[in-house]
Amino acid sequence: MLRIQNLTKTIPGGPKLLKNITFDAYEGDFIAVKGASGSGKSTLLKCLALQENWTSGKYIFNGKNVFEGGIRAKMQVKKEVAYLEEKPFLFPDKTALKNVIIGAVGQTPAWRRWTGMVRSDDYMGAMDMIEKRGLLDKAKMKARHLSGGEQQRIAIARALVHGAKVIVADEPVAGLDPHNADIVLGELKRLCKEQGIIVISVLHQGDWAERFADRILGLNGGELVLDVYGRRLTEREKNLL
Numbered sequence: 001m002l003r004i005q006n007l008t009k010t011i012p013g014g015p016k017l018l019k020n021i022t023f024d025a026y027e028g029d030f031i032a033v034k035g036a037s038g039s040g041k042s043t044l045l046k047c048l049a050l051q052e053n054w055t056s057g058k059y060i061f062n063g064k065n066v067f068e069g070g071i072r073a074k075m076q077v078k079k080e081v082a083y084l085e086e087k088p089f090l091f092p093d094k095t096a097l098k099n100v101i102i103g104a105v106g107q108t109p110a111w112r113r114w115t116g117m118v119r120s121d122d123y124m125g126a127m128d129m130i131e132k133r134g135l136l137d138k139a140k141m142k143a144r145h146l147s148g149g150e151q152q153r154i155a156i157a158r159a160l161v162h163g164a165k166v167i168v169a170d171e172p173v174a175g176l177d178p179h180n181a182d183i184v185l186g187e188l189k190r191l192c193k194e195q196g197i198i199v200i201s202v203l204h205q206g207d208w209a210e211r212f213a214d215r216i217l218g219l220n221g222g223e224l225v226l227d228v229y230g231r232r233l234t235e236r237e238k239n240l241l
Helices: 041-048 070-080 096-102 110-115 120-132 148-161 178-195 208-212 235-240
Strands: 002-010 016-025 030-035 056-061 081-084 166-170 198-202 215-220 223-229
Touching (some): 002 041, 016 041, 030 041, 030 178, 041 081, 041 166, 070 081, 081 148, 096 120, 096 148
Parallel strands (some): 166 198
Antiparallel strands (some): 002 016, 215 223
């Protein structure tokens, strides 16, 4: 469970990008974030993953106040809250398997990512996670040869192998055809229902949020203007965004 209270993000000498954002997320929640360009969607996700500093606010993660817990509490968040970019960063000349094993920035030490050193149990755990994503036949393929949807599913496998309990995804299906978008979002939905993973994803385009999310948060000008349980939005609600 995570609890966000009065999250505010201000650029020094500039505008407020986020203004007193408050919401809770519980195990198994799939939360979509919608809003126009510049509304603060990506900034919100980066703040949740501690890739951006907060100006003020309280961050409760697994019952503990992150900003009062020192470096150890922040490192725990960085390990268990995985940030998925629109185009996932994978090492293009390493195989899908090796990308899963060596992990992403924030979840594994730099020396591990660059040397690629692995143990046998790392190998088996990664292969098992890749198989669960339906990509076992792609495990030995270099990342550069994977489709966009396959790359996102490998990024999901990587996050889970390295301990993610929360996935924050920034437009994870942008640029994908409808079939592959359905596969990626269906995979995230199953993780919520079957493993209790929390997914918070920017899904502004199309009707993805209404189709897959349990809950929709709407941002406008850095403020939370909408918080409804997953359903088709009314015209009045759409006009708030």
